[in-house]
Amino acid sequence: MKGLVVLGSTGSIGRQTLEVVRALPGRFRVVGLAAGNNLSLLEEQVCEFRPRMVYASREGDQLYARLRGLGLACRWAHPEEMVASPDVDLVMVATVGRAGLAPTLVALRSGKVVALANKEVLVMAGHLVREAARQGGGELRPVDSEHSAIWQCLWGERPEAVARLVLTASGGPFRDTPLEDLVRVTAAEALRHPTWQMGPKVTVDSATLLNKGLECIEARWFFDVPLERIDVLLHRESIVHSLVEFRDGSLKAQLSVPDMRLPIQLALTYPERAEGVGVPRVDLARLGELHFGPVDMRRYPCLSLALEAGRRGGTYPAVLSAADEVAVQHFLAGHIRFLDIAPLLEEVLAEHRGVSLPTLDEVLEADAWARARADEWVRARARRL
Amino acid sequence: MKGLVVLGSTGSIGRQTLEVVRALPGRFRVVGLAAGNNLSLLEEQVCEFRPRMVYASREGDQLYARLRGLGLACRWAHPEEMVASPDVDLVMVATVGRAGLAPTLVALRSGKVVALANKEVLVMAGHLVREAARQGGGELRPVDSEHSAIWQCLWGERPEAVARLVLTASGGPFRDTPLEDLVRVTAAEALRHPTWQMGPKVTVDSATLLNKGLECIEARWFFDVPLERIDVLLHRESIVHSLVEFRDGSLKAQLSVPDMRLPIQLALTYPERAEGVGVPRVDLARLGELHFGPVDMRRYPCLSLALEAGRRGGTYPAVLSAADEVAVQHFLAGHIRFLDIAPLLEEVLAEHRGVSLPTLDEVLEADAWARARADEWVRARARRL
Numbered sequence: 001m002k003g004l005v006v007l008g009s010t011g012s013i014g015r016q017t018l019e020v021v022r023a024l025p026g027r028f029r030v031v032g033l034a035a036g037n038n039l040s041l042l043e044e045q046v047c048e049f050r051p052r053m054v055y056a057s058r059e060g061d062q063l064y065a066r067l068r069g070l071g072l073a074c075r076w077a078h079p080e081e082m083v084a085s086p087d088v089d090l091v092m093v094a095t096v097g098r099a100g101l102a103p104t105l106v107a108l109r110s111g112k113v114v115a116l117a118n119k120e121v122l123v124m125a126g127h128l129v130r131e132a133a134r135q136g137g138g139e140l141r142p143v144d145s146e147h148s149a150i151w152q153c154l155w156g157e158r159p160e161a162v163a164r165l166v167l168t169a170s171g172g173p174f175r176d177t178p179l180e181d182l183v184r185v186t187a188a189e190a191l192r193h194p195t196w197q198m199g200p201k202v203t204v205d206s207a208t209l210l211n212k213g214l215e216c217i218e219a220r221w222f223f224d225v226p227l228e229r230i231d232v233l234l235h236r237e238s239i240v241h242s243l244v245e246f247r248d249g250s251l252k253a254q255l256s257v258p259d260m261r262l263p264i265q266l267a268l269t270y271p272e273r274a275e276g277v278g279v280p281r282v283d284l285a286r287l288g289e290l291h292f293g294p295v296d297m298r299r300y301p302c303l304s305l306a307l308e309a310g311r312r313g314g315t316y317p318a319v320l321s322a323a324d325e326v327a328v329q330h331f332l333a334g335h336i337r338f339l340d341i342a343p344l345l346e347e348v349l350a351e352h353r354g355v356s357l358p359t360l361d362e363v364l365e366a367d368a369w370a371r372a373r374a375d376e377w378v379r380a381r382a383r384r385l
Numbered sequence: 386m387k388g389l390v391v392l393g394s395t396g397s398i399g400r401q402t403l404e405v406v407r408a409l410p411g412r413f414r415v416v417g418l419a420a421g422n423n424l425s426l427l428e429e430q431v432c433e434f435r436p437r438m439v440y441a442s443r444e445g446d447q448l449y450a451r452l453r454g455l456g457l458a459c460r461w462a463h464p465e466e467m468v469a470s471p472d473v474d475l476v477m478v479a480t481v482g483r484a485g486l487a488p489t490l491v492a493l494r495s496g497k498v499v500a501l502a503n504k505e506v507l508v509m510a511g512h513l514v515r516e517a518a519r520q521g522g523g524e525l526r527p528v529d530s531e532h533s534a535i536w537q538c539l540w541g542e543r544p545e546a547v548a549r550l551v552l553t554a555s556g557g558p559f560r561d562t563p564l565e566d567l568v569r570v571t572a573a574e575a576l577r578h579p580t581w582q583m584g585p586k587v588t589v590d591s592a593t594l595l596n597k598g599l600e601c602i603e604a605r606w607f608f609d610v611p612l613e614r615i616d617v618l619l620h621r622e623s624i625v626h627s628l629v630e631f632r633d634g635s636l637k638a639q640l641s642v643p644d645m646r647l648p649i650q651l652a653l654t655y656p657e658r659a660e661g662v663g664v665p666r667v668d669l670a671r672l673g674e675l676h677f678g679p680v681d682m683r684r685y686p687c688l689s690l691a692l693e694a695g696r697r698g699g700t701y702p703a704v705l706s707a708a709d710e711v712a713v714q715h716f717l718a719g720h721i722r723f724l725d726i727a728p729l730l731e732e733v734l735a736e737h738r739g740v741s742l743p744t745l746d747e748v749l750e751a752d753a754w755a756r757a758r759a760d761e762w763v764r765a766r767a768r769r770l
Contacts, residue, residue: 153637155540155541155542156539156540156542157540158656158657158658161657161658240638243640245666247659247660248650248658248659248660248661248664249642249644249647249663249664249665249666250537250639250640250647250651250658251639251641251667252637253625253637253639253640254635254637254638255635255637257634262633272543273543273635274632275632275633278634279633280634281630284551284618285618285679287677289675289676289677290674290675290677291673292669292673292674293670294670294671
């Protein structure tokens with residue numbers, strides 16, 4: 001049995017990770033669970049999986065008291081302590097934002113396998129993550145459907161054979177909205193993703209396609225391919241999750257129904273493919289058609305900004321990611337409009353004075369600066385109106 | 386430099402093999418060339434590539450005299466002798482019909498790498514081919530675009546992870562012809578393939594989809610997957626060359642423009658992918674759509690017959706293949722109609738008394754019987770009219 005820690009166990013990816021654990025009995029021993037806000041669900045999970053360690057970022061004392069009351073002998077442990085435990089083999093990093101960064105670095109330095117669903121970790125500090133893996137012999141596996149697809153297409157291939165990575169994008173809920181109507185779209189509309197069920201932050205990022213920019217930056221670090229050789233392809237159906245083009249002109253693609261349990265399971269069971277959760281098969285004969293198209297950069301200025309931040313490197317991607325987190329919160333709260341997100345990011349990026357090859361402290365400093373600056377942008381905008 | 390023998394060097398696959406050799410200078414030394422009818426092209430090839438050994442199945446004496454006149458010091462050698470030479474590493478078997486069978490067996494028994502484009506070899510004697518490879522340590526690599534696609538999708542995968550193989554089929558020139566009009570189609574129409582440029586026999590087999598049945602039988606031997614787990618999927622564009630479905634619900638597909646030089650090159654350079662011939666990239670954004678559909682078995686009775694022959698095994702696939710060769714010749718010569726091919730095959734198969742696990746002699750005997758019986762069917766039909 002593999003010892004598993006799930007960070008962010010009550011979120012969408014965390015819950016589906018535990019579904020995989022349930023579907024493969026005898027395969028994983030849940031050693032630690034950590035979550036943010038949803039204490040009642042965390043309590044349920046602890047009762048079911050009986051982890052040795054537990055952590056909640058808010059109101060932990062209250063939960064801890066209740067668990068003791070239930071007679072559950074689990075110890076309180078900070079994520080960075082959890083992931084380094086000798087009885088841990090696998091760590092699912094399913095947190096959001098910067099929360100996953102430090103535990104990922106510790107897990108890799110301790111030689112663990114890290115299944116990484118927290119996009120911002122590689123975006124903020126790709127060079128530090130790779131260095132940690134190199135130092136400690138840890139292994140990084142992708143969980144995002146796009147990166148899992150590329151990973152699968154690269155099995156058995158030589159690095160020098162890769163010509164390009166092609167990430168597919170559904171285009172989000174506004175892919176067909178006339179450009180002039182985008183000024184009026186609401187948070188509720190942005191949360192209606194056409195093909196995937198995901199958390200609100202990721203769903204809004206899929207509407208701006210900033211998400212895809214972050215994924216390109218992630219891919220750069222996951223697969224050691226420069227951004228210049230990473231393309232984005234519009235694909236409405238979210239069946240082809242990404243492709244790899246090889247230098248002989250051959251392409252490989254990975255296809256499946258849009259169900260995150262598949263890449264989650266693969267990250268946990270690799271090199272084995274398990275039936276496990278029983279994801280339904282894609283029936284191409286019935287589906288009939290797959291559509292592809294170029295990305296219209298006028299519709300998705302956030303994607304251009306993200307790719308530009310990725311090309312500049314250093315602290316720019318961390319600044320982009322932090323400013324976007326703030327922008328999306330304000331958009332969901334109704335403080336700014338959908339079309340304000342790109343100008344906000346552009347201004348924050350333009351004002352940032354980047355540091356190349358930053359230390360973790362410098363990354364976190366840039367992150368804090370970007371958040372404050374983005375908040376200020378929103379307040380200034382409110383004053384102007 | 387790898388020593389290369391090309392059997393069937395003047396046919397479509399043979400000529401493209403030599404294009405690959407030209408595009409990768411210093412990589413291959415052409416040790417032997419063998420061809421059937423096109424003596425003038427064979428002579429040109431000998432002058433260009435200076436093989437140590439040469440063979441022509443017809444009028445060889447005449448060619449041999451001319452080559453000596455030109456001062457070319459190449460020796461006459463039968464294909465079975467050629468492929469066993471110690472200076473040969475790779476054998477491209479690009480012959481058609483039963484011609485490639487014996488040299489393939491000898492090459493595999495001599496531990497060579499065999500790039501197999503001659504469909505009938507595995508169809509007629511898959512069990513003998515696998516046994517020969519096992520005995521001599523030879524390696525079999527696919528050249529057909531479908532099998533090459535599956536091969537590429539299987540790299541880095543475990544055999545037990547494979548759920549199904551899915552071979553794509555363009556549907557041939559009559560995929561949209563009303564069923565009632567098929568009775569009138571001509572040989573010239575059958576030779577107009579919508580996506581691939583190939584020899585006449587293969588092109589007619591693509592119109593009946595018998596071709597796809599033979600490929601399913603080949604796939605069964607190439608990849609050790611039973612026919613029950615091999616599907617055929619209609620795909621008009623011939624961009625997705627085939628797919629593999631894994632037991633976790635993930636599919637991998639290989640895509641490229643329809644250009645045989647790509648799988649030929651890969652079979653010769655594996656595990657390397659070379660730029661070599663410079664096959665153009667697939668531009669999915671520009672292509673816009675890929676279409677898939679189920680195969681209508683009423684339109685393609687030859688496919689059902691082939692799959693049935695494959696399931697019965699033993700000498701049945703050899704009988705099917707031989708009878709089809711005769712049927713296609715008669716169709717191209719105007720002796721029978723397009724819709725006569727399936728009833729001919731059905732009758733010959735029904736009359737055959739199969740042998741299971743046949744020896745090479747028994748396979749060749751069944752082949753000869755089927756040819757005679759098919760000829761007889763055509764004569765009987767002429768008498769009836």
